Amino acid sequence: MSLFRTPGFRLLVALGTIIIGCTLAMSGCAKPRVSEPSAFVRQPNLNLAAQGQLFEEAREHLKGGRPHAAIRLLTNLVQRHPHSPLLPDMRYLLGRAYEQTGNVVAAEESYRALIRDTRTDDPKNRRLLMHARRRLSALAPELERAGPRIFNGLLVTVEDVPAESERGIWLSTLRQAGISDLVLEIGTPAWQGSASRPGSRSPAEATPNDPPPLGVYFRTSWAPVVEDLFEQIIPLARERGIGVYGAVSLRRMPWLEPEEGWTDVRYDPESGQLERSQALDLFHPGFQHYLEGLMVDLVDSGVEGIVFRGDAPLGPRDGFSAFAMSRFERAFGSRLDPVALLEAEDAESPGLKGPAYPSEFWRWVGWRTRESLALMGRLATAMRHHRGDLQVGVELHAAALVDPARALVQYGEDIVETKRAGFDFLLLMTSGAGGDPDGPTALPTSLAIGAPDDRPLTLLGRAVDVMGDARHVWLTQRLPEGSEPVTSVSQKLSTARAQLPEPVGLLYVPAHLTVP
Numbered sequence: 445m446s447l448f449r450t451p452g453f454r455l456l457v458a459l460g461t462i463i464i465g466c467t468l469a470m471s472g473c474a475k476p477r478v479s480e481p482s483a484f485v486r487q488p489n490l491n492l493a494a495q496g497q498l499f500e501e502a503r504e505h506l507k508g509g510r511p512h513a514a515i516r517l518l519t520n521l522v523q524r525h526p527h528s529p530l531l532p533d534m535r536y537l538l539g540r541a542y543e544q545t546g547n548v549v550a551a552e553e554s555y556r557a558l559i560r561d562t563r564t565d566d567p568k569n570r571r572l573l574m575h576a577r578r579r580l581s582a583l584a585p586e587l588e589r590a591g592p593r594i595f596n597g598l599l600v601t602v603e604d605v606p607a608e609s610e611r612g613i614w615l616s617t618l619r620q621a622g623i624s625d626l627v628l629e630i631g632t633p634a635w636q637g638s639a640s641r642p643g644s645r646s647p648a649e650a651t652p653n654d655p656p657p658l659g660v661y662f663r664t665s666w667a668p669v670v671e672d673l674f675e676q677i678i679p680l681a682r683e684r685g686i687g688v689y690g691a692v693s694l695r696r697m698p699w700l701e702p703e704e705g706w707t708d709v710r711y712d713p714e715s716g717q718l719e720r721s722q723a724l725d726l727f728h729p730g731f732q733h734y735l736e737g738l739m740v741d742l743v744d745s746g747v748e749g750i751v752f753r754g755d756a757p758l759g760p761r762d763g764f765s766a767f768a769m770s771r772f773e774r775a776f777g778s779r780l781d782p783v784a785l786l787e788a789e790d791a792e793s794p795g796l797k798g799p800a801y802p803s804e805f806w807r808w809v810g811w812r813t814r815e816s817l818a819l820m821g822r823l824a825t826a827m828r829h830h831r832g833d834l835q836v837g838v839e840l841h842a843a844a845l846v847d848p849a850r851a852l853v854q855y856g857e858d859i860v861e862t863k864r865a866g867f868d869f870l871l872l873m874t875s876g877a878g879g880d881p882d883g884p885t886a887l888p889t890s891l892a893i894g895a896p897d898d899r900p901l902t903l904l905g906r907a908v909d910v911m912g913d914a915r916h917v918w919l920t921q922r923l924p925e926g927s928e929p930v931t932s933v934s935q936k937l938s939t940a941r942a943q944l945p946e947p948v949g950l951l952y953v954p955a956h957l958t959v960p
Contacts, residue, residue: 490524490525492528492529492530495521495525495528495530496530498517498521499517499518499521499530499533499534499537501517502514502517502518502521502537502541503537505517505541506537506540506541506544509544511541511542511544511545512545512831512832512833513832514537514538514541514832515538515541515542515545515832515833516828516829516830516831516832517832518534518537518538518541518832519538519828519832519833520825520828520829520832521534522534522535522538523825523828523866524825531561531562532558532562532569532572532573533572535554535555535557535558536554536555536558536572536575536576538554539551539552539554539555539558539576539579540579542554542833543579543583545833547833548583548586548587549587550833551579551583552580552583552587555576555577555579555580556580558572558573558576559573559576559577594624594915594947594948594949595624595625595869595915595918595949595950595951596622596623596624596625596949596950596952597623597624597625597626597627597689597918597949597950597951597952598618598623598625598626598627598951598952598954599627599629599691599951599952599953599954600626600627600628600629600954601628601629601633602628602629602632602661602670602671602673604954605628605673605677608676611676611677611680612680615677615680615681615684615686616684618686619684619685619686623686623952624685624686624687625686625687625688625689625748626677626681626686626687626688626689627689627690627691627751627951628661628673628674628677628688628689628690628691629661629691630660630661630662630674630690630691630692630742631658631659631660631661631667631670631697631698631699632657632658632659632660632670632698632699633698657670658670658698658699659699660699660738661673661674662674662675662690662741662742662745663675663741663744663745664737664738664741664742665737665741666734666737666738666741667697667699667700667738668699674688674690674742674745674746674747675745675746678745678746678747687748687749688746688747688748689747689748689749689750689751689835690742690745690747690749690750690751691751691753692739692742692750692751692752692753693753693755693756694724694726694735694752694753694756694819694820695708695723695724695726695756695758696723696724696755696756697724700724702720704730704731705728705730706724706725706728706730706731706734707720707721707722707723707724707725708720708721708723708724708725708726708762708763708764708765709721709725709763709764709765709766710723710759710761710762710763710764711761711764711782711783711786712761713761713786716783718764718782721762723756723762725763725765725767725768726758726763726815726816726819727763727765727767727768727771727815728765728767729767732819732822735819735823736822736823736826739823739826739827740826740827740829740830742827743827743830743831743834744830747834748834748835749834749835749836749837749868750824750827750834750835750836750837751837751838751839751871752820752836752837752838752839753839754838754839754840754841754855754857754871754873755839757841757854757855757856757857758809758812758813758816758855758856759853759854759855759856760786760805760809760853760854761782761786762856763812763856764780764782768812768815771815772808772811772812775811776807776811778804780804780808784802784804785801785802785804785805785808786805801853806852809852809853809856810852810858812856813852813856813857813858813861814858814861816856817838817858817861817862817864817865818865820836820838820865820867821865821866824836824866824867835868835869836867836868837867837868837869837870837871837918838862838865838867838870838871839871839872839873840855840857840859840862840870840871840872840873841854841855841857841873842872842873842874842903843855843857844857844858844859844862845859845872845903845906845907845910846903848860859910863910863911868916869911869915869916869917869918869949870907870910870911870916870917870918871918871919871920871949871951872903872907872917872918872919872920873920874903874919874920874921904917904919904944904948907948908948914947914948915947915948915949917948917949918948918949918950918951919948919949919950919951920950920951920952920953921950921951921952921953922952922953922955923952923953923954923955
């Protein structure tokens with residue numbers, strides 16, 4: 445049984461709720477219902493002896509034929525201790541663990557990271573480097589046969605998935621069209637948020653005109669389950685060489701009851717007041733605890749990875765919940781006034797392209813973005829405890845690379861902080877897909893942007909430069925209106941690949957899924 449579901453833990457949560465609620469009530473904030481779970485308290489770094497003990501535990505797992513357990517331990521150690529003296533050993537053993545699982549591509553990446561980042565002034569490190577190069581040589585024939593696995597994905601919702609009897613043929617057709625992976629929305633889409641709540645009608649009582657029930661499509665005790673679609677799709681997809689990723693919109697989960705009190709608060713300039721938003725509050729400790737449980741159950745469904753979507757961004761008027769404001773005020777020791785922060789929106793300053801926001805505004809949006817990324821990082825860590833080789837990525841608007849200031853204000857995105865968060869890949873919204881109407885209208889291979897030394901640099905080049913490897917960059921491609929996804933992908937794939945000088949990933953987005 446999970447720690448978070450034991451009676452003792454729930455009792456601690458209840459006691460914490462009372463303490464935090466009283467504290468916030470005295471400060472004029474809304475009374476929270478759930479305290480911040482201990483899993484989300486930042487853990488101190490382990491000392492070298494503790495790191496060594498866990499490293500030896502991973503080595504024993506590997507000797508005992510349990511490579512996945514070793515991968516979980518080593519991945520966590522590498523992420524938490526990037527400057528550890530044991531890092532070269534961790535990366536080498538991680539490569540050997542991946543070899544045991546047959547994942548030669550991941551093994552290659554681990555060995556190359558070891559070679560790239562390890563200093564040669566230590567004799568022990570020189571021996572490790574020699575062994576890593578030997579392993580790369582030994583893997584070369586297998587890597588050449590496998591070739592680089594290039595991501596060619598298709599974003600789908602449950603409405604796009606055919607009936608159970610037709611799914612095998614559907615998946616085979618997608619594979620023949622060049623699709624390597626499906627990115628499947630984990631639950632009912634956000635636009636169904638106004639529909640009736642789950643359970644209002646039984647399936648037998650439902651009529652064709654009834655809105656579909658709200659819930660998720662994988663087995664979990666944290667949300668209403670409409671259908672365990674992931675369990676049905678994943679084995680069929682794997683038989684055909686197709687991976688399945690889960691697409692998660694953290695601020696849009698329409699199956700959650702508003703009465704939970706987890707909705708965000710936004711500033712309304714017309715009334716000059718704070719009001720409840722339809723989006724969810726990433727800073728609410730109860731919601732954070734909920735997300736961890738939900739995401740771990742999603743990983744247990746067998747997905748290859750998770751994509752944190754950017755379709756419900758933190759705009760300049762969002763994020764003013766009691767939890768966010770109180771945490772910011774404790775961090776910086778200053779009272780936050782939303783009216784003063786946003787009064788510049790109505791008056792542009794001469795010589796500037798947009799509003800001349802006060803310095804406190806920039807401190808606020810920067811802190812808010814960092815904290816949001818930190819939450820996603822903690823979720824990724826919790827998920828990787830269950831699946832060491834899980835791929836976790838985040839979706840960003842193209843503006844994050846072209847116009848960082850605008851991206852920070854309009855979307856709550858920062859490319860530098862995103863890189864530091866340690867995601868496995870970056871999904872870049874292009875071709876107007878994913879709600880970026882100002883994004884480029886074609887593959888970003890020729891759009892020149894400024895570089896620090898005035899070199900011409902394409903948008904794609906900048907993304908690859910940030911992530912360090914073209915395979916860790918995915919681009920969205922919107923399919924034409926009214927087109928059949930399989931036909932469109934088959935027609936566009938060879939053309940798109942011919943335009944791309946790098947093995948970047950492509951995620952095809954059907955027109956009906958594009959966020960306005």
